[in-house]
Amino acid sequence: MKREVPGSCPICGGEITVTEIKCKKCKSVVQGEFDLCKFCRLNDKQKYFVEVFIKNRGNIKEIEKELGISYPTVRNKLDEVISVLGHKVEKPAINKKSILEKLQNGEISKDEALKLLSGKL
Template sequence: MKYELLGKCPVCDKEMQVTELSCKSCHTVISGEFEPCKFCKLSKQQKHFVEIFIKNRGNIKEIEKELDISYPTVRNKLEEVIAALGYRVEQKETANRKDILDKLSKGEISKEEALKLLSD
């Protein structure tokens, strides 16, 4: 059985380090300290989102349909992936506002909670 390379420790959530590589063909083994690729550091959910994003060529409408999520949720997931890859994410006021209104329309938050979040 093959296991996927873990980017984060399942115990403490810190970065894992690869210490051995081996060749299936000639059985060469290399030991050392190797950094996993940036994408290995993503969670399973983030990798799934990236796969759907690429499959749909970044078309937000198609991603919304396939994952059955709203535009603000797609944007938030994309920003989470960008941050997990080590890039700076600028929070946009309008995206946050849309997310709050989306949660309100879905009944995930109350009117009072929405007003408080919008006033912050």
């Protein structure tokens, strides 16, 4: 069974520090305080989303199809990952023309378009 270093403390949710690294080949051990990489901080669902995102080369339509989720949900998941990686997520200004084009092309539903236009997503 593959075990990964958790991205946060399973008890309190605090930041994790790795204190020992061991080589599988030569058995050398290095001790100290090592921070996790940014991507290690992602939870399993976020890692899966990133994998699907990369596999589909960021094509939102394909990501929607594979995950069975809507355009706004894909955007929300992407914003969540961006935030966990330590970057500021700025909500773009509402582009009514773009939203209406997505609705016309069948990329989003009427309900999703209404939520986007009202700024609730």
